[in-house]
Amino acid sequence: MQATKLKYNYDFNQKDQERVKRVGQKLSENAEAFVQAFYNYVSAMPEARRYLDKEEVIERHKAEIYQWYLSLFEGPYDNTYFARLHRIGETHVRIGLPTHYVNASVNFVQRYINEQIEHHFAGDAELVSLIAACGKVLDMNLDILTSAYHEGQMAPFERVSRYKIGLIRWAQKASDMTDLVLVIALMLVGPFVIGLFVYDVYLLVTGKVGMEEGILMVLGSLLILWALSELMEEEVRHLRGEGFAIAAFLSLAMAALIRKILVASLAEDKMYELLSYGALVLALGLVYWLIVKNDIRIGKRPNNRRSHE
Ligand code: HEM
Incomplete structure (x- = not known):
């Protein structure tokens, strides 16, 4: 004006x-x-x-x-x-x-x-x-x-026309529903990861796997549990209208790979497997570093939700 x-x-x-x-x-x-x-x-x-x-x-x-x-x-x-x-x-x-x-x-x-x-x-x-x-x-x-x-x-x-406004509103509702499904799915996965942790402890305690391998498996499943909780926190932030830090997904992928490395490191004949896992973790780590350094988030909605806080 x-x-x-x-x-x-x-x-x-x-x-x-x-x-x-x-x-x-x-x-x-x-x-x-x-x-x-x-x-x-x-x-x-x-x-x-x-x-x-x-x-x-x-x-x-x-x-x-x-x-x-x-x-x-x-x-x-x-x-x-x-x-x-x-x-x-x-x-x-x-x-x-x-x-x-x-x-x-x-x-x-x-x-x-x-x-x-x-x-x-x-x-x-x-x-x-x-x-x-x-x-x-x-x-x-x-x-x-x-x-x-x-x-x-x-x-x-x-x-935009009224028709498009209606479409935008429906798309917004669909996106909100998808968010809800994601949170529910994450909540459902939680008990399975806890189950994996308990199973690893069971294998260790009952001597079904060696002491060294058992401890590494337990640590690996704990790592996945931690990464999953990070992912849930990010999804909750996203629901509040903040951007979703895709780094949380990468940390989950890295946690799963590190668990595999921990277990594979005990076998002598898994040299190539170990090397390929290592290369993958390195690549993921690099991308993770770039994303965290630049605070890259997707789906930030500063103007519609947080502005009404
Ligand atoms: C009378 C009300 C306000 C005035 C006149 C004002 C003024 C300004 C000005 C002149 C800038 C720099 C903008 C630019 O050069 O691009 C700025 C940035 C900023 N304002 Fe305000 N502000 C007000 C209220 C607030 C309040 C209430 C908050 C927080 C609660 C806030 C937080 C910020 C922040 C975080 C920045 C960015 C600072 C930076 O990184 O340099 N402002 N504001």
Whole structure:
């Protein structure tokens, strides 16, 4: 949306601009205190802290918030200003930050600024107009900051026909059903893997296999059990709308191969078998490393589920 149209719709005129500048002359002096207050507020929301978990990210974000606060009063409220806000919104969408936290934190900023105006401009004849003018700037900010979220949700529905919307909804339902079947299948496989573990222990305890082979078999089935539980955790994350880390499947495949290597390593005539298993594990390990390093996930749905958290 064009800056002029936005300002027109919010009834933000030249007088408002001057009022916001006047407020800025006082409030910008204490921008560090604002950043501190903003972070105290965000830190009090444990779910929100998940998105600001690393020290370097927090420091970067603090500097961004500081600049944003100063430009709130400075403007100029032109296309460049609002394009920058839109980009911030896109970053928030990209990291999967639910729009709820942006709404809540802008509401906090509004209360903070109002308190500051009441403190610095107590008794001023323009007090109410100063608060109203800053309110308009913040509302325009919120409008643009969250527009990226709406675009993510609405765009496909705006462009396609009703028939296609119906198809998309059915496909979504089918995909949800498939997820459900996957979880149930994984839950069914669980007892079989536990059974394999118990069977291996039984073979070891009853002396049906040698001590060395028995221990390796038990360790191998434990490894598969661990990989299966990882896979289930990933599937649960996927159900919550996060991407599915295909690395979990690879770790299961590697666990199964390692179990085979452990058992085959005891036989003397299985040299070629061992070498081929080793090569396979190496190849899988390489792919696993690449996937984990780049945090490759499939089927991430930041815009439809997590944004409503
Ligand atoms: C008034 C509300 C907010 C404003 C004005 C704001 C501003 C910004 C800005 C300017 C950026 C950098 C965007 C870029 O250059 O691409 C950013 C990124 C980010 N924001 Fe916010 N933010 C707000 C609320 C929040 C909240 C509530 C959270 C978390 C709970 C959050 C988490 C993040 C994270 C994790 C990034 C990416 C940081 C990085 O890796 O550099 N933001 N935000």
